[in-house]
Amino acid sequence: MSEARVAKTAVVEEVRERFSDSDSLVLTEYRNLDVPAMASLREALREVGGDYKVYKNTLVRFAIEDLDLEIDDLLSGPTAIAFVGKKPDGSEGDPVSVAKALKDFAKNNEALVIKGGVLENRRLTVDEINQLAEIAPRDVLLSQLAGLLVAPMQQLAGLLNALPQKFAYAIQGLIDKSGGSVEEEVSSEVDDASDEETEEEVSSEVDDASDEETEEKEA
Structure with missing residues (x-):
């Protein structure tokens, strides 16, 4: 097996694991988003427990074909995925905070476009993600x-x-x-x-x- 194929297989396994472990994720288009802006977005998401990853659409399709997720139409163009993970202090992130971070960043950066998402295996529209961002974060609700x-x-x-x-x-x-x-x-x-x-x-x-x-x- 070639090194390229091994690398692709590793990415597929990583993507499959991330989709399986994350209850919530948001798919975005980052066309024309420069490197400093991308770094700033990743830092904003990291602070609230989000992890912003860029994968090839073909590998994502292959990785999730057995997960019953209807997001094929969102996997076009330069796509990055925001997963919900852990905050820097080790506590769990939440979908609301990640959605809010993306929405706030997109207000000042037109190059970032929210395309849709998934919450507990349910497809979310852009409007639903924006509504999710308006809810108080988990820590505030608690x-x-x-x-x-x-x-x-x-x-x-x-x-x-x-x-x-x-x-x-x-x-x-x-x-x-x-x-x-x-x-x-x-x-x-x-x-x-x-x-x-x-x-x-x-x-x-x-x-x-x-x-x-x-x-x-x-x-």
Whole structure:
């Protein structure tokens, strides 16, 4: 096997692997995009977890023929593919950030043309990619979701902290509403209990004295 054929086979395997591993990708035409602009675009995509690759259309067609992707019509002219990969910090990139980076770059560089894409094996039109670019990035959405989850917990914590104080206010309100009758009833019950104990003590002393007198007479 010639070196050229070996090289082509390696590229086909690489393309097949990239298409299989990436849930999202965008195909672009980069005609007349100069080297500095290409380097700038690649850096912008790298920062958000995108990887911008240029392959021959014939090799891409051959690599994806078993992947059931209907993008044959997009593989014409000078084509580069933006795959979603990992950010420089090792975290996962997301389709929204990659689409946004491409859209923002294309605004100032007419040489870059977005042709279409794929999201989870579904074909995306240019309009759908532009709409995808308007969604908040994954990190922002997660932050907003965390805020929505934390807020009710903070409200619940505040409510629980306020319960003892509100309970005390409720008890005091009952006392004030009854005009002190609650306090008087409690005081009356305490006095009654005290009187009963006193009567029992006196009765016991009388019984003891009577028993002593009886014993003296018998003696």
